[in-house]
Amino acid sequence: MARQDVARQDVAPTSGLPVPRREPHPGRGRPLSDDTERAILQATSELLAERGLASMTIEEVAARAHVGKASIYRRWPTKGTLALDAFVTDYLAHQQVPDTGSLRDDLLGLLRAWVRAVRQSTVGRTLKGLIAEVQRDPELADAWRDRFVVPLRTRHLAVLQRSIERGELVPHANTGLLLDLLFGPAYHRLLHGHMPLNDAFVEDVVAAVMAAVEAGTI
Amino acid sequence: MARQDVARQDVAPTSGLPVPRREPHPGRGRPLSDDTERAILQATSELLAERGLASMTIEEVAARAHVGKASIYRRWPTKGTLALDAFVTDYLAHQQVPDTGSLRDDLLGLLRAWVRAVRQSTVGRTLKGLIAEVQRDPELADAWRDRFVVPLRTRHLAVLQRSIERGELVPHANTGLLLDLLFGPAYHRLLHGHMPLNDAFVEDVVAAVMAAVEAGTI
Amino acid sequence: MARQDVARQDVAPTSGLPVPRREPHPGRGRPLSDDTERAILQATSELLAERGLASMTIEEVAARAHVGKASIYRRWPTKGTLALDAFVTDYLAHQQVPDTGSLRDDLLGLLRAWVRAVRQSTVGRTLKGLIAEVQRDPELADAWRDRFVVPLRTRHLAVLQRSIERGELVPHANTGLLLDLLFGPAYHRLLHGHMPLNDAFVEDVVAAVMAAVEAGTI
Amino acid sequence: MARQDVARQDVAPTSGLPVPRREPHPGRGRPLSDDTERAILQATSELLAERGLASMTIEEVAARAHVGKASIYRRWPTKGTLALDAFVTDYLAHQQVPDTGSLRDDLLGLLRAWVRAVRQSTVGRTLKGLIAEVQRDPELADAWRDRFVVPLRTRHLAVLQRSIERGELVPHANTGLLLDLLFGPAYHRLLHGHMPLNDAFVEDVVAAVMAAVEAGTI
DNA sequence: TCGTAACCGAGACGGTACGTCTGGTCTTTTT
């Protein structure tokens, strides 16, 4: 199907390697201090948890980390990229990819893990704040895709790939659509707050997605 | 099922009446001028379209509307509530609810109309900006639900209600879930930009939702 | 002496009559209410005493007098003229002109009365505030001269005139200079606060002025 | 005389040293820039001369000096203290203290210099504006005494001291009174505008003061 | 080993926008 080739194009990682966060020290002059960097990320995480991205200021981060503002701007161009770094590494480390041997159970695992993380108030709040920030800053949007969306979808697509290999999904299954049907409703409820994010929701969504898969529509 | 009763609870309008935007003039003193209000909303709409919510300022709105800043703050407490008013009335007026006699066609109509509106750059940009703002201001979040989410879902639920009456959906169908499966993926792509919002996407989503409905999982 | 004729010219009342504060009711429409006027002046006097002219606002006067702002602006063009009215009538009524039959005792009486009034905190504060306001508003300066400086100096010149008639002062005595030597140092200390305003000061000033008079230099 | 000891107490400098305008740079962080300070004072002087203290705004000063408002507020808490600094240094530098060897001539020199300065419109206008501001701001009143009144009186008292040493004034002459008799009438005419400030006035005042001195009443 | 380039914390820099306040005017309904 030609449509798949052009219109189903998922966002693509530019390479298989993880994106390096900064170029190495050029050799001349004093190198950037890792202590300073750690202190900044630590202070950022605390403030993100305590007051949210929107009401966190760079001045506050600098003060709490006992660091000059320039030491922050030397590393991160905007508040958003700083928060992204403080959030993403941690988040990706904690989201394990299930491999139960069953698509249904893998999907349940993925969505349950997401819901569990997001209901933990600091993660949910930070995620909402970052998504908000991403809408106002196109450069952050790129970073967001490269450092959060793509790595996560890459993992999720691997789950689906295993399912294809098991024959649960057809070889040309619309995997991008499947992931959006799985996570879209979840982000929708997170951001609009119109209905609860609970276990019943997880099960209902997975059941619907599986029904669509089994009917051959995905 | 007890679960439906408590956990499926959709966000509820407090009454069937539209939310009145302001209390009536108490009779004493000069009443708020409708001309002033119109000028403010007009200027806001223009600036929203030209530069987006994030980079619009109250000072700019005041200047463009030839209005004192106090006349804005007298009516709207924040930039977000002002933008909400400028956007919502117009948006709701243009989103027609289809009634084709077929659930599939109604869903296609709903999602196509949303995609068409959102791809029109000013609506998409403003919607993204407002959703971002809603994440940073809890009071705005309430207003957003009352004035945007609830009225829209109420209309959409009416479509599903007609479908129930036609027997396409079972009487206790999980309508909230259905709407989230329909619109969740769409908002997801709008906000993360990882995949395109096009006609193929609309058709694929509706096909999947209909498959889930026909399998009896919704 | 020609110099007297031109250079000694004291500020002159345009007529011997007191300046009428407002033109009479023209006969058409509802006349201005005396109750309203009294309430405004009363509120003004209270606020002048409580917080001083500088931090009193017209809005506050209106609120305290249960009066619309327009009712104030209908009568007085500025805050200064309002304060002037609230202050002057009262002040002039309480400053009695002595007539002891002796220039020295009359001068002592005049200066003592002034010092006593001014040391009463509300009068001193209001007087300082009005003099300050007069420097910033040229129109108020005219009113200040017409309604405060001239009436007061007229009374004081009458004292000196009686002294001339008694032969204590020569017929062409430089009366303007004499009054400035008497009151100038007092206003100086009031406004700069560098030295105290007490009975010793009064006696010393009067002694010096009398010495100058007796030496024929005034 | 006990009276001299307590009641004649002139306002006293806390030390013989000139009051330092600001504490030195603590060594940490970027020091306050002298260029910025000069630009602000220059702009302030210009605006004071052009439009007077009352109608000068901090925003205008900032704009004219090409400086952020915060750079002004970092140095001066109020408009009054800023104007004080812009005015006083210059004024003190231009008021020379006469030393003719004769009290009468020294007093003539002092008062003539003051009148000449004050008749120059910008100095007179600024002085009136500052005296007005001093009445409305008690903190400014302190600064006014410390940075204007005391330094000036200190110079003037030195003139009188030399006169005492020459035997023209008795050793315990009431020097504070003498200065108030000399300058009080001058400020009085400046602020109330009821009579002119000219050479005849200067001569008449000095003649009267000298008569009082010679009569032994000062 | 010494110079120098780039770092460090601190904090001032020129700006922008905020939300509040006041001034003087205008528009309601009520008296």
Add this chain to the structure above:
DNA sequence: AAAAAGACCAGACGTACCGTCTCGGTTACGA
């Protein structure tokens, strides 16, 4: 038509942060 009430436009207020720059000082390479 004046009254009280209160909204109107205008614009300065003082504050908070922005992202950059300057200060005195430190660190680690490479000549």
